[in-house]
Amino acid sequence: MESSHALPVKPLPRVLAGTRRAGRASGAVLPGLAVAVAVALPAAWLSRLVPTVGGPVFGIVVGALAGALLRRMAPRGTAERLRPGFAIASRQVLQASIVVLGTGLSLSDVLRVGVGSLPVMLGTLAMALLGAWAVGGLLGVHSETRLLIGVGTGVCGASAIAAVTAAVGAAEARVAYALGTIFTFNIAAIVLCPPIGHLLGMSQEAFGLWSGTAINDTSSVVATSYSYGTEAGQYAVVVKLTRSLMIVPICVALVLWRSFGRRAQDARQDESAGRRIWRAFPVFIIGFLLASAAATYDAIPASWEPALPVISTFLITLALSGIGLSLKFSKLREAGPRPLLLGAILWAAVGATSVGLQSITGQL
Template sequence: MQQKLKVLPGIILSLMIAILAVYIESILPGHYIGSTVIAMFLGILFRTVYYDEDRLQEGVQYASKKILKGAIILLGASLNFSIILEVGSQTLLVLVFTLLTAFGGGYLLGRLFNINWKLSNMIAAGTAICGGSAIAALAPVIEAEDSDVSYAISSTFLFDVLMIVLYPIIGTLLSLSDTFFGYWAGTSINDTSSVVAASFAFSEVAGEVATMVKLTRTLAIIPTVLIFSTIYYRKKREQPHLRKARVSLSGLVPWFIIIFVLMALFNSVGLISPEISGGMKTVSRFLMVVALAAIGLKTNISVFIKTGFKPFIHGFILSSLVVVVSYIVVFFVIG
């Protein structure tokens, strides 16, 4: 009981920040900035002004780890594999090229800028799939530092804000069709809310196409977390004291990822009703806001200063590469 009470202050603070972030998002024009990003920055700001580590740390740790895992599990209930059949093979071909560009380019840029592989791959996941959600899903799988999570989300967020403004302008200047613009925006802008904002600003049809493509792209979270779970497990087993350890499913794929995948499968075959799926998605989104608030509370701004601007440059170059590759592939595949 004493232990449970000890986590309450940190959880309550994370919850209050999350509620404030959701409110701020609701009053901002256009909803260009998601509540997860707002919550993370509010957490960082709160820590910078005041942070009682003795009272808050255990609850903040709980929110940033366990509540985040709960959010990821519930996120699975909103994923549906049947959407792949709706968008067709052309969309998948474009997505394959953008995913290869993001992760291949992320690896090379990480080596070039001497950025640790966890931060580099979280930036790549955010760029390739769906911004903060993909980063948050990947972070516990590779046991990433909270400062790296904050850095990765920040670097992809800044590019997203720029794209919301520039995409409709570029699309108009190039006289792109609604369908072309929808595919381009859906496969190259990071966060879902940013895709919706930019594409609907161009046209209603472009917005509908982009949203459908983006939902398909979000499914890439599943193979990504499974692949990186395997990679990280193999990296850990390279350590001398773990080389002879038995291979176990729980070590290879974390338990919450197994449930996450099962939830997606249940939703795809119709075992979860649309109403329940929608409700679980809403709860998942809010829990992720709470977790990101906690991650912000655990992030010391001095770490940002020490790391420097390299991750931001990494994210900017990588996102730019995805934008260009997506445009070229859509031009040749979709027409």
């Protein structure tokens, strides 16, 4: 006897159509994603040989070169067929990398740094963001490029650029310019900061605070501060992790600002403010906060801890490989040297602000 509560069954043609659509979608994405992985693997290997450069920078450089070769040598239309996979790498994989990044950032680290270091961190962040807006405007640098260089200088280099790119969908050429600028001044910091620290007679803690707030990428902070001393290195890493937390409010503020700006141009005035905030809030930021909370309360198995930073770095490298593969050098030439000049001015201003605030607060 047939049950009156039988579950509804979709017609077979509809099921088959849905399966075919899913198959076509995966078929469109997988080739490009596979190429991005093929670029990311040697980029990750190169970063082990030259750790001060880092996988993300190698990823976008190798990706850009590989993309140029594909467009020149592959059969016509190949690059366009691979583009959906590149887009997945540069968006969804990028967002996943930020979530995994949160597992290495315990919220309790903020408390260990102490209230005394917060004026220096907040002051240098304000200098980077306001300086990028003001100086970049005077130089005629595109607003997206200004934003990326500002957060890269003020927060944590490639990771901050990746997070903001995931939040606002910045153009590939502007991401490449920002990463190139940040990389240039990371190398300058490794060479110049230790001698300047000795010249100024900085203590281990003072140099750790300075390098943690004035140098961009974590790898460069570690290389620079540990060359000054073990105590400086340990303090700089904690400062750097705490500084990285600013990714969250910056990304949320950017997404909300852009979302409300777009809504204002639409006719959807009946939508409540709460619903607009929920629609605008980036899911990957929620994941980042949950991952950080898990790290804070020791909810992550100890056996996973060595692998998670490696996974996060590789995912960022994969994402930036996808961005590099989509990049066209003609777009870079259009911007000229002005972004690099902006990065130089911000780097010097943030370093001087950090020293000045330490002097004012008695930490130098």
